[in-house]
Amino acid sequence: MRVSATPRLAGVLRVLALIIAIVTTWIIIRNCMGFSTKTIRLPRWLAASSTMETQVMKHKCGLIKPCPANHFAFKIGSGAANVVGPTMCFENHMIMSPVKNNVGRGLNIALVNGHTFAQEARGPPSLKEGYVSGGSGLTGSGTTGAVLSQSAFDMYSGDVKHLEKFLKEIPKGALVLVASYDDPGTKMSDEARKLFTNLGSSYAKQLGFRDSWVFIGAKDLRDKSPFEQFLKNNPNTNKYEGWPELLEMEGCVPPRPF
Numbered sequence: 001m002r003v004s005a006t007p008r009l010a011g012v013l014r015v016l017a018l019i020i021a022i023v024t025t026w027i028i029i030r031n032c033m034g035f036s037t038k039t040i041r042l043p044r045w046l047a048a049s050s051t052m053e054t055q056v057m058k059h060k061c062g063l064i065k066p067c068p069a070n071h072f073a074f075k076i077g078s079g080a081a082n083v084v085g086p087t088m089c090f091e092n093h094m095i096m097s098p099v100k101n102n103v104g105r106g107l108n109i110a111l112v113n114g115h116t117f118a119q120e121a122r123g124p125p126s127l128k129e130g131y132v133s134g135g136s137g138l139t140g141s142g143t144t145g146a147v148l149s150q151s152a153f154d155m156y157s158g159d160v161k162h163l164e165k166f167l168k169e170i171p172k173g174a175l176v177l178v179a180s181y182d183d184p185g186t187k188m189s190d191e192a193r194k195l196f197t198n199l200g201s202s203y204a205k206q207l208g209f210r211d212s213w214v215f216i217g218a219k220d221l222r223d224k225s226p227f228e229q230f231l232k233n234n235p236n237t238n239k240y241e242g243w244p245e246l247l248e249m250e251g252c253v254p255p256r257p258f
Contacts, residue, residue, distance in 0.1 A: 060073035060089075061073045061074060061075040061089040061092055061250065062089075063075070063251075067252035070254075070255055071252040071253060071254050072090060072091055072112075072114075072145050072175070072252065072255075073089075073090070073091055073092065073252055074090045074091075074177070074216065074249075074250060074252075074253055075089045075248070075249070075250040076089070076179050076214045076216070076248070076249050076250070077214070077246060077247065077248045077249075078179050078180045078181065078212045078213060078214050078247040078248075079179070079180060079181030079212075079246065080240070080243075080246040081182070081240040081241070081242070081243040082181075082182040082183075082243070084098060084246070085097070085098040085103035085108075085181050086103055086108050086180065086181045086214075087179070088110055088177055090112050090145055090147070090177065091112075091145035093145075093147065095110045095147055095150055095177070096108055096110065096150060102150070103152060103181060104152025104153075104154060104181065105152070105156060105181055105182040105183065106155035106156060106180075106182065106183065106184055106187075107152070107155055107163065107178060107179075107180060107181075107184050108150075108151075108152045108178070109151055109152075109153070109176065109178050110149070110176075110177045111148040111149045111150070111170060111176060111177075112145055112146065112148060112174065112175045112177065113144040113145060113147075113174065113175075114144075114145075114174055114175035114218060114253075115144055115173050148171070151166060152181075153166070154187075155183055155185060155187045155188060156182070156186045158187060159187075160187045160188065160189045160192055163192050164189065164191050164192050164195065167192065167196070167199075170199075170219060172220065174218065174219075175216060175218050175253065176215075176216065176218060178196075178214065178216070178217075179214050180211065180212055180213040180214070182243075183209055184207060184210075184211060185207045185208040185209050185211055186208075186209050188204075188207055192204075193205050193207070196217070198219070199217030199218060199225070200217035200218065200221040200223075200224050200225030200228075201215055201224075201225065201228060202224050202225075203215075203228060206230075207230075210242065210243050210244070211230065211231065211232055211233050212229075212230070212231040212243070212244045212245065212246060212247045213228075213230050213231075213247070214229050214247045214248075214249045215227065215228045215229075216228070216249075216253060227249065227251070227253065228249075229247045229249050230247075231245060
């Protein structure tokens with residue numbers, strides 16, 4: 001004689017079947033995804049955004065220490081592979097970020113006013129005034145740091161002529177902030193490399209396919225910019241599948257020229 005399962009036993013079996021189905025589905029999805037949550041490291045300031053919401057921002061752009069007088073606070077992060085876009089903060093103003101949805105594949109560039117209020121009042125400085133980090137010798141107080149313009153240039157399938165035109169029209173007194181995303185080098189021309197080099201870059205000449213790059217420069221510098229990081233796309237050392245690790249650079253920029 002056949003004995004039927006009790007309602008309680010049948011319920012337990014249904015729950016077990018549901019759990020097995022959920023676990024199996026999760027394993028399949030995880031194995032099929034090209035990037036797991038552990039693969040892409042978000043910039044520290046984005047990953048900690050939920051924590052920072054409950055904390056008071058002590059210093060501009062989340063720097064550990066405040067910048068000296070007449071210096072600009074900044075924090076720049078390149079993109080992570082082709083998944084997370086770059087971030088760019090200057091004087092506590094978030095110029096570009098994935099959250100603002102104003103970044104693009106290739107090179108993301110912002111121009112900011114690199115003069116102090118004192119310089120604005122009396123005109124551009126001369127190289128003899130010796131503006132160096134740690135002491136500018138300026139009178140007055142405060143810096144402008146206002147955003148003059150910003151744009152993203154597709155360096156994989158875009159027209160590099162647009163980038164060349166943008167770089168040639170950079171006004172004197174402007175600081176140039178650059179952050180790469182995905183591929184910054186495929187369409188890079190010799191002319192564009194030369195223009196970046198003239199802005200103080202040490203790595204523009206070797207920038208290539210899927211390299212990571214962050215940079216701050218300006219026209220008429222006395223030497224190469226100290227604010228630059230570069231990481232070559234190398235299959236043997238890449239952090240991600242086909243891309244190097246993202247780069248983060250932060251600190252205090254003295255009034256131009258460096």
